[in-house]
Amino acid sequence: MTTPDxxxxxxxxxxxxxxxxxxxxxxxxxxxxxxxxETYARWYAMTPQEQAAIQTPAAWLTRVASRICLDQLRSxxxxxxxxxxxxxxxxxxxxxxxxGGRAGNDQADPADRITLDESVSMAFLVVxxxxxxxxxxxxxxxxxxxxxxxxxxxxxxRTSAACRQLASSARGRVRTSQPTTAPSADRAGIVREFKxxxxxxxxxxxxxxxxxxxxxxxxxxxxxTAELLPVEGRDKIARYFVDLIVKRxxxxxxxxxxxxxxxxxxxxxxxxxxxxxAFDIADDDRIRHIWGVRNPEKLRPWVDRHEASD
Numbered sequence: 059m060t061t062p063d064x065x066x067x068x069x070x071x072x073x074x075x076x077x078x079x080x081x082x083x084x085x086x087x088x089x090x091x092x093x094x095x096e097t098y099a100r101w102y103a104m105t106p107q108e109q110a111a112i113q114t115p116a117a118w119l120t121r122v123a124s125r126i127c128l129d130q131l132r133s134x135x136x137x138x139x140x141x142x143x144x145x146x147x148x149x150x151x152x153x154x155x156x157x158g159g160r161a162g163n164d165q166a167d168p169a170d171r172i173t174l175d176e177s178v179s180m181a182f183l184v185v186x187x188x189x190x191x192x193x194x195x196x197x198x199x200x201x202x203x204x205x206x207x208x209x210x211x212x213x214x215x216r217t218s219a220a221c222r223q224l225a226s227s228a229r230g231r232v233r234t235s236q237p238t239t240a241p242s243a244d245r246a247g248i249v250r251e252f253k254x255x256x257x258x259x260x261x262x263x264x265x266x267x268x269x270x271x272x273x274x275x276x277x278x279x280x281x282x283t284a285e286l287l288p289v290e291g292r293d294k295i296a297r298y299f300v301d302l303i304v305k306r307x308x309x310x311x312x313x314x315x316x317x318x319x320x321x322x323x324x325x326x327x328x329x330x331x332x333x334x335x336a337f338d339i340a341d342d343d344r345i346r347h348i349w350g351v352r353n354p355e356k357l358r359p360w361v362d363r364h365e366a367s368d
Contacts (some may be wrong), residue, residue, distance in 0.1 A: 069101065072116050074173075076123045081172050081309070082198050083127040085147030085183050087359060090172075093130070097123040117209065124195060124213045131191035141270075142280025144288065146349050147183040148356040149334045150174065152315035174318030177202045180336035180349050183317070185235045189228050196221045197228035245339050246313075246320040252345065253311050253322055256303055261296045268292035269344040274299075279353035295348070324362060331360040 076097060080090035097119055099108065113289050114197045138145055150172050176182060177198075186194050199205040199213065200221070207218040207225075214221055248267060255263035274295045278284025289298050303309075309332070314323040316336045324333035334357060338347035351357065 069098075069115055069119070072119050073098075075116075076119060078173050079120060079198070079203060080123055080127055082177060082183075082186065082202060083124065083151070083194060084130060086356075087148050087150060087172070087186060088355070089130065093123050093126045096126055118204070121209070121213055124199060128191055128195050128213065130193060132348035134191075142278070143284055144275045144277050145187075145279075146275060146351050146356075147180060147187065149180065149316050149321070149336060149351050149360075150178060150318075151334075151360050152318075174315070174347040176318070177316045178320035179319050180317050181235075181338040181347065182232070184347075184349070185232055186236070189231060190224075192216065192221075193224045193228040193231075197232075200225050201229065244343060245337070248339055248343055248345065249320040249322060249337055250313060253313060256299050257311060259300050259303055261300050262297060264290055264296035267345055268295055269340060269342075269346040272346050272348070274342070274348040274350065276350040277353050277356070279355065281354055282352045284350070284352045331357055334360060 073094060075319055076094045077090055080093040081087060084090055100122055101115075109115070110129075115124065152174065172178060181339075186198070189197065195214055196207075196210050199210045200207060207221045211218045212223045214224070218226070252264070252267050254260075255267065268316070271290075272292045272295055274285075274289040276284035285298075289295050308327040310325045312323045312325060314321050314334070316322075316334055319336065321337060322335040323331050324335070326332050332352065332354075334351045336349045336351075337345055338349075340346050
C-alpha cells in the first residue's frame with residue numbers, strides 16, 4: 059500500500075484559498091479554476107529538488123496564481139472590447155445550490171467552494187472591475203486577504219510604497235462607489251417585494267422599490283438576448299421588467315442567494331436557470347442597481363432546486 063505524500067496534502071489544502079483569491083481578482087469562477095489548475099501544473103512541472111527548495115509552498119502558490127491573474131487582467135481590456143454588450147462578473151450561488159463536482163452534491167469538494175462574504179457581493183466585484191489591474195491585485199491581496207505589502211510588491215512588480223498607494227487609491231474607489239447598504243434581513247425583504255411586484259406586473263409597486271436614479275444592466279454575452287446598454291431610471295426599469303414578465307410566460311422566479319446576498323433566479327419551463335439577478339440596495343431601502351446575468355457560460359454553477367422554492 060502506497061503511503062500518501064504529506065507534502066501533497068499540504069499543497070492541495072491551499073486550493074480553496076487560491077480559488078477564493080482568483081475569483082475576487084477575476085470575477086469569474088471558470089477563469090479562477092483555470093488559474094488554479096495552471097498554478098498546480100507549474101508546481102508539478104518542477105523537480106522534487108526544486109519543490110523542496112521552496113520554503114513556503116503556500117506563499118509560492120499564491121504568488122504564482124496572483125501573477126497569472128494579473129496577466130489576465132492586463133489582457134482583459136482587449137477581450138472586453140470584443141464582448142457583446144455589458145460584462146458582469148460571474149454570479150456564485152449558495153453552496154447548497156451548486157451542481158456537479160461543485161454544487162448540489164453532498165460529496166462536493168469543499169476546496170472548490172468560494173467563501174461568500176461582502177468581498178464577493180456583486181456590487182463589490184463591479185467596483186473591483188473598475189480598478190486598474192495593479193490596483194485590484196494590491197487591494198484584494200492586502201485589504202481582503204491580509205497579505206503584507208512586501209509580498210504584494212513581489213507579485214505586482216512595484217515597490218512596497220507603490221503598492222501601498224495602489225491599495226489606498228482602490229480603497230477610495232470602494233468608499234465612493236459603496237455607501238452604506240441596507241441590513242441583510244432588510245435586503246431579503248426588499249428583493250422579495252420586488253419579486254412579488256414583478257410577477258404581478260405591478261408597475262407602481264416596482265416604482266416604489268426603485269431609486270429614482272436606479273440602473274439595470276444585463277449580460278447576455280451575445281449568446282442570448284439582453285439589453286446591450288444599461289437601462290437607467292426607475293420608470294424605464296419598471297416598465298422594462300413588466301414587459302419581460304409578459305413576454306416570458308411560463309417562467310418561474312425563485313429567491314436565491316447570489317454572491318452571498320439576496321437575489322433572484324429565473325427558471326424556464328424546462329427547469330433551467332436562464333437569468334440570475336443581483337441587487338444593490340441603499341440604506342433608504344431603495345434598489346439602486348440590478349445586474350441580470352443571462353450569459354449561459356456564466357450560469358453553469360446554477361441549478362433549479364424546486365424543493366427549495368417557496
